Amino acid sequence: MDNLNPAKLIDCASIEEIPSLLHSEGRVIVIIDQNIKELYGHHFPFEQIVVEASEKNKSLQMVGQIAARLMDLEADRDTFLLVIGGGILTDLGGFVASAYFRGVKCGFVPTTLLAQVDASLGGKNGVNLDGYKNILGVIRQPEFTVICPAFLKSLPHHEINEGLAELLKTFILFSNESYKGLLNALLKLRSGALDTISQIAPFIAEAARFKTQVTARDLYEKGERKLLNLGHTFAHAIEKECGISHGEAVAAGIVLAAKLSVKLSVTSKATADKIENDFRLLGLRTASPVNTMTLANAIKRDKKRSGDNITFILIEKIGKCVAYPLPVNSIEEYLYDLY
């Protein structure tokens, strides 16, 4: 039951259609975010286990509680788990599906922008331990992931922003054309010229496909999957030191990665300035609230450090990035005057 194949991505325009995708799955039990249950639960005519989405609940204790509910419902090895919610739910539900009866099939219906372009894709399902994030986890793919941007209509603005930096990151990594298209659509949305999420739906589908393909080629992050960490070495350090949200930290981290790319002559100043300016226009955070020394010390403790080096993802141009190892001992020097 250890599924390492890439998840099948299903683009779905309407929430009502999703249950019909499950016609051949036998008995289905839904694990659903409490807020999504209230808004959309009536569209899913299956037995439901409701979970409040919080980092505190992304725990082994909650894994046990969900498993106990599955036992009460007499779920067996052939039961299919449909997990509906943001990244907290897909992490938790994916973990439960990998462990219950040593593994049952599952499918994901991500309902946040972050989960649609990132968290529900790539097979990583982790839970927290004693306040430390994603310490316990498995790599295992769902049978499918349904990308249905219609859910985003009810997503609060600040939660949209949580996913926006990851979406822009995807196109900085692999497509200048899509980056430009997305930027234009977002700027029109901001100015009120567009009133529907359908304008960014094609970009969500494209970004989801990109992550699925990259992670299928490099499930265990030995090579190209590392590129998806663009901005994240900075972001994790910023988050740890000042507690701003992950999405904000990723936006500031990408801007810092762009500035580091200029300093190391990997890209032009014009490219870094453009990214910073675009992010500012979109209302994303562009400056790190943490000073260089604090940032450098936090980066030295990054879990992705390997030996004496730490690999940064640098930007050559919008649409092309490279992995660039730097010696940990000289990190302060490289970060000095990046701000």
Ligand SMILES: NC(=O)c1ccc[n+]([C@@H]2O[C@H](COP(=O)([O-])OP(=O)(O)OC[C@H]3O[C@@H](n4cnc5c(N)ncnc54)[C@H](O)[C@@H]3O)[C@@H](O)[C@H]2O)c1
């Ligand atoms: N496994 C991975 O590869 C991976 C990657 C990135 C992030 N993550 C994890 O994802 C989690 C964050 O996930 P997230 O940002 O998707 O959010 P989330 O699951 O924390 O949900 C955020 C909030 O939005 C609400 N919500 C969800 N969908 C909604 C909708 N359509 N309408 C209205 N409200 C809605 C939720 O109830 C919750 O209150 C973190 O725990 C992070 O560690 C995992």
